[in-house]
Amino acid sequence: MNAVPVPVSHVVKGETVLGAGPEFGPPHARFTTPPLALDRLVWPRQEPLPALDVPLSEVMDLLVETGEWITKDPQGLMAEALEFSVRTSPLPRSVLERSYRDLGRQFNRRSMEFQVEHELGGPDVVDGWREITDAPSGRRSRIRAFPPRLLHIVAGNAPGVSAMSVVRGALTKGVNLLKLPSNDLFTATAILRAMAAVAPGHPVTRSFSAVYWRGGDERVEGALLRPQYFDKLVAWGGEGALRSAQKYVGPGLELVAFDPKTSISLIGREAFVSEDTLREVAELAATDVTLMNQQACASSRFQFVEGTVTEVDRYCALLQERLGVERQHSSAAGAPVPPGLRDEIDGLRALEPLYRVWGGYRGEGVVIRSDEPVDFHPDGRIVNVVPVRELSDGVRYANVATQTVGVYPSARKAEVRDALAGAGVQRVVELSGAGRVEAGLPHDGFRPLQRFVRWVNDEG
Incomplete structure (x- = not known):
């Protein structure tokens, strides 16, 4: 007998979207998702990015509050996400329970400050234009780590990947569309719903969406994976997922790949x-x-x-x-x-x-x-x-x-x-240190925040 489909929620620009639409998954782990409205999943370039002028200190304040909310779980959102994950994830309950218990710790201010300092050189280049006065030419210039438009293909092998993606996306102050993985359908949306509970309508909250579509669906990916909507495709996952993503990469749309290892x-x-x-x-x-x-x-x-x-x-x-x-x-x-x-x-x-x-x-x-x-x-x-x-x-x-x-x-x-x-x-x-990943050090041979942002010059 087929299992009753698990309902998956979406988050679109900080708002929770419910409703049973398409059905996916194997017989023992069926799930339904709300129908996709593709035009709502992009941020037009003619409009300013929501969090562009939000000070990074305020972004960190919001993330710290979100982490505390996740740990306390006053509305039971994380508990609900855990129960649904048990029904659809290949990981056993005990591993998922401990992983969910640790999620709030990733929203740690000291860790976030370490990431910004070591990957970007400090918050000033994110909040505004850093003056460069020692160029060999003698000309004064200004540079900025400009907030990007990112589409994340998130890996589902560990719930912490979703938390890491949200923290990195928020620290770069851009807009972020997270594609939910079929083996972790609930962590990212639970985190974003926690953020919305802490700061409803906040520019950072409105900078995130998380939805599911079947990987390789050209109807969806052909519409979204375009440089007029996104600057970079941040792809985790296996070789098949990366090969599918690469066909959309070209001038104006860069691939930032956490390759299979x-x-x-x-x-x-x-x-x-x-x-x-x-x-x-x-x-x-x-x-x-x-x-x-x-x-x-x-x-x-x-x-x-x-x-x-x-x-x-x-x-x-x-x-x-x-x-x-x-x-x-x-x-x-x-x-x-x-x-x-x-x-x-x-x-x-x-x-x-x-x-x-x-x-x-x-x-x-x-x-x-x-x-x-x-x-x-x-x-x-x-x-x-x-x-x-x-x-x-x-x-x-x-x-x-x-x-x-x-x-x-x-x-x-x-x-x-x-x-x-x-x-x-x-x-x-x-030996035994493989799982102790230090955010802020290079990941897969590069510094993620440095790759996520768009480095822009104002010269002369």
Whole structure:
């Protein structure tokens, strides 16, 4: 029997839109959305941007209040969004509950000030025109990080992505249309409804809309993805979503892409100094593997460990035990391994001792030890461990699709970070630090706020 469709609300320029229109989703997770009025989803260029002249300090005040409102949830909007998310998200309830509990913390003033200072050089260039007096020509000029028109294709693998998108969009003082992802239909709208409750009709509130359409719908995307409406397309997601978005990119419409990534770990021989140390390292590594049940780009999928096969096998056994532990951003068990991956892993089990496999298929986690990385994508609490003689041997498996590399011990990051950066890696962290993303530092190799704004010169 098909499930009763879940009602999805839209937010259009700060106003909540309800109503059952089109129906989407698989039989077990159907949902309905209000009909789209495309002309209401754009901000005409002939009209001034709503938040253009709002001081950044006031924007931050509003965001801080919104975060506090989200945490207190006086109207139950966040609780409702959580319950609906449980019915449509691939993440288990326990992970969603903890993620929602943390959403308000992203609206932190100190963090926002850090982002503006380190990504844009300070608030003055957002609030007005910064005077430039030291040009080689001797001419005086002025520059401004001008508020942009952004269309966000939001990723749904973690609720925090929606909060991050709203904060970044507000700090750049532009207008923002968020396309809701099918695997997180409720977080962005709940945040924007919270903002509207805090400051109804405020210019920042009116600068946001969030709606759903099926990705690749040319009727919608062909109408909206035009330079007369938007300056930049901020796209998260998989290769299919990005390829679909790229066909609309051209003069006047720039792509800011948070590309699909994978992440790895490099573990030094120091892990084997004692059994207690090895257990500790296995726990640190498991934390990175199970991040958002391995749905995050920063989740480790391949690990390269300095040691003999016998030593690495001891590590693999301990690692598999730790994959089934409940953590802040993971549940004790994930979804069962799908049949295709089971077939791949069963084939490797038959090749022992060349390969060795720990764990089962019910979601408790699987560890595969091999001499070379496996040629399939480990997913759903599956990790491939490869013994290496030196950490540098693991570096050669990093490439431009590698986002985060966790290193143990932390002191050895310095010996591999240049080589990792040269291979295309964007982020090097201590083991277990993959999920501790610091807003304001580069993300995927660039500074998002700097890319979001339009840099405009007034010369002479």
